[in-house]
Amino acid sequence: MPVAATNDFTEPAVAPVASSTSLRQIASHPLTLRFVSFGLLLVAWEYAGRIPISVAFPTFLETMRGLLDMAGDGSLLKAFLITLKPLIAGLMISIALGVGLGLLMGLSRFSEWLLGPIFIIAQAAPLAALIPVLTFAYGIGLTAKIMTVCIMAMPVIVMNTLSAVRNTPVSLVEMGRAFLGTRSQIITRIILPAASPMIFAGLRLGAAAAFIGIVLAELLITPTGIGDLISYHQSVADYPKMYASIFSIIVFSVLFIECLERVETVLFRPEKHAS
């Protein structure tokens, strides 16, 4: 039986690979494989672009050149600044309102009865279809885009906050009562901290949905920011720059969500970086 480099994994029962152990260990080292993984995809991208599989499929290097061009002439930064405004505004509103409503529903049976069904449906429903209605109601400006971000991001934040509050260990709340905590002390010092990991998980999902929403809004309502870069370069068939714009927003969203996680660990999870 070859020895894998990890202990959290049982070897494939039906795929015995007869090769030297040490080679396997190097080859299956997490970092090596991560490198290989990214390398393989980029090579595949470059190769597919060279064939080319389609006139509308630039190579990786062309795309990176397009990215550098846009970064150089400042158009990328300008686009990001425009996109970020409704994104951040919408996300802030969604977080404040979403966590607030989730807490309210978690703490009061009446508000859960009243609001719960709306958010249950909203979480399952394709709310993106509301974008045309929002455009009618708020015009083609910033407001409609902020609202788009809100309807995409809020349901998951609300529902996660609600179940986070509901999942607070009963014994912790009992402990708070036994040691004479007032209702507000129990909420702020026990329920909120206990719920915060799951609330943050909801925020990360909400942020991901907000990115989907802002790109959609910028493609559908009026082309602005990154959405404008994408649709403009698409219309003039400058595919490297179109792909570069898409590449940049995806990379940005991944970094943004990663940052959110760091902020959570540093500010709210002392037990994770203790001694």
Next chain:
Amino acid sequence: MTMFGYRLPMMTSLILWAVLWELVGHTEAGFILPPLSKIVMRMGEILPTPSFAEALLITGRSFLTGVGIAVLAGVPIGILMGRSIIADRLLLPWVNLFLSAPLSALVPVIMVLFGLGEATIILTVTLFAIWIIVLNARVGVRSISPSLVEMAQSFGASRWQAFSKVYVWAALPEILAGVRLGVIRAVKGVVIGQLLVSVVGFGTLFEIYSSHFLMEHFWALLLVLFAFAFALNEGMAWLERKVQYYAASRA
């Protein structure tokens, strides 16, 4: 929720909201949000029309095809990742990335590559649904007890037999949970795809209704979509509960 000593079922508050909607619909806001009664009447009018039937057919077809591809590709990939550490290390970063990436930005890429047709919608659906299915199948396989794997081994199961007779069934609860989440994402994908392509299925209707400002029509379509999405979600959740005994008896 109890009121005056009676237990009110969860969804009953929707009645209250429907009444509120009706009332708001009769104010100036009715311009944007027509009264519910009119929307429901309009629904009865739209549903039997051939254009609706055609849109439904195209949408349903591309939805089912997209989900089908996502399941048929996603479950084996997830199982592979659960069984092979190399595959796992190679693929997991990408699965995680696409799970939270703004996929709506990738729809234009699909559009320029595959044109403004059903293929683009199908691929959008697959793109939205597949990652969570992969991830759940992976988790499912990892939670299979080692003794079950040894059993398959000791009976000399071939690779294909082990896959089709052991892993899929043993990981079924997680796989189904993944498919349910994938289906919810797929519903969002099919709508986002059609909004962006706007010449296919409901996309055409969205475009016609909103450009002619037919708000009652538009809302009728929305309600049908939302009700469908909700029913689908509940149906899948029911199915998931049905196989729960698996998870219990497996441990």
Next chain:
Amino acid sequence: MIASLANVAPHPGTAAQGSAIVSVRNIKKTYPGGVEALSGITLDFPEGQLTTLLGPSGCGKTTLLKIIAGLLPATSGEVLVGGRTVTGPGPERSFVFQDFALMPWASVLRNVAFGLELRGVRKSEREAIAVGHIAKVGLKGFEYKYPHELSGGMRQRVGLARALAVDSAVIMMDEPFSAVDEQTRRKFQEDLLGLIANEKKTFLFVTHSIEEAVYVSDRIVLLSRRPSRVSTIIEPKLDRSGDPEGIRRDPAYLDAVEGIWQSLKKYLD
């Protein structure tokens, strides 16, 4: 200032045998849904003693303890603590939870000081008190650790320190050792005896282990199967002045264990 919180127990330490600090009067409890957990319990808990509620799992020990703690309303009957009717939790009672109920996001120090924090005691003051109790339960040096860094036994010591820190007259412990492995458990039982001897408090202890009950208790209340009633009260007169290991070899200890086993056996059939 802490001492004033314990004003319900006006003469700590000088309690004569038999003067009850906690009195349970005909308590009945039926859970919503119809499970009748307690059917008329009347009991006195003498001040300064450790009284154990012993009975099979599911007989209602936790239920009774939580009613005394004021965490759960009784269906009928009343509980008196220091002569006053219990309507909710109070400063003269504190609780050690079966599952520890530690806050994973808080250090040992903050967990132990938490009862005082909720009462609005100043940070420096409550931390000084907490540090003392942390040392007393044998966790000196672990003040800034987090619960997930501790073993089960150590976590329960934190739970005990938290209950001691509020300086209440009555400390209730619900199967405090049930989630702790056997070796740790024995050591903990021995340490508990030492603590009790020094603290001059009244302990209400719950367990389903006969040996544990006999080892630590002044009085043992045997509860019958659900719906629970008091079946017998046993007072094992053990000499606890010597070495704690010796108790387990004391004939009185062995007799008491055997006696309880005989009287519990009839419920098992």
